[in-house]
Amino acid sequence: MKNLLSNLKIAVPDKIYIKDPGSSALGKRIVEHSIILIDDIGFDAFTFKKLGALIGSNESSIYRYFESKHKLLLYLSSWYWAWLEYQLVIETHSVSDKKEKLEKAIEILTQTTKEDSNFSHIDEVILNRIIINENSKSFLTKEVDQENKDGYFIIYKRVVQRLRDMIEDVQPQYKYAASLASTVIEGSLHQHFLKDHFSSITDCKADVTPNHFFTNLVTNTLGS
Template sequence: MKHLLQNIKIGVNEKTFVKDPESSDLGKRIIENSIMMIHELGFEHFTFKKVGAKIGSNESSVYRYFENKHKLLLYLTSWYWGWLEYQLVFTTNSISDSQEKLKSAIKVLTQTVSLDASFSHINEVMLNEIVINEYSKSYLTKEVDEENKEGYFEIYKRLIIRMVEMIIAVDPDYPYPHSLSSTVLEGSLHQYFLKEHFPSLTDCDQHISPTQYLTHLVFNSLNTGDNG
């Protein structure tokens, strides 16, 4: 799959940026170092001035690519969901059995992330941890409805709909496919957060992964026909 992804560009809503950071070496360095700094400092303490100093440029050069750090966070999280979507499509496309396809999809969307050499300027492990800790800050805003209309969350929503279709393929009569699908995606982030920060509030640990828990949750919610 890594070879297949080498020539793929992750499509992100153009409204998240002023100039496409993928279009220049400077833009890629801004993305690379922003990920590292947000991961290290947290989103609240991250500033364009700090990333400018890190890359040996001035603050204004960062503003040529992103209007503000909220738009940068929207870009980074959208890129992450797009990267996951490509993995989901490539992994499940050739699986004909509906249950196996759903199990594979859950695994792709909830497993521990590894570095992908196809995108050398993006550390997917750090970005995954940013999504776990910071993603909610991209939509818990007064502007969320307007930004939703503008399509900022389109890739995230598309991922959920892909799993909705797989859930329906397994159990067409299940009445809550959208709720279950969004629970898997959000639940994965939440379980990783709890595992790291509030371990007494989750059963996930070094022996039980969020993938195991969420696979159990999904298949115990659906009628798979195994007991008929």
């Protein structure tokens, strides 16, 4: 998988950015250090002015790539889901057994993130923390419906739809495949958050991962 991923370019919807940050050294530094800074101080406290100071660049240079910090968060979220989608497709492609394929997909979508050396300017482990803590802020806005029409969330929805299709392959009679798929993906983020911050209200611990929980949930729900 690593050899395949090394030849792939993560594609983010081009309406999200003004200039593709992956096309220049400055753009990659903006992405790299925005991940570090958001993880350090949180998205609410994050500003382009602080990011500019961190990378030694004018605030105006960042606006040449993104018109707002909201668009930057959308970029990071889309990149993350696209990166996860590549893993999902590649690692399940050769699995012929439908149940085994579904369980592998759940594992990929709910596991603890490991660093991927194929993308040197993005620390996927830190980005995963941002997605766990901040992802909902990318769509819990007044503009969500228009942004959805503009295709900002197309990659995220595609990941959900891929999992939905695998659920339907295992149990075609199950009526709520899309709801179950989105519950697994969003619920995994929530369970990871609870594990780290509210451990008394989740069963997910060091030896019980969100993957264990959601594999059990889906298997029992589908009766497979």
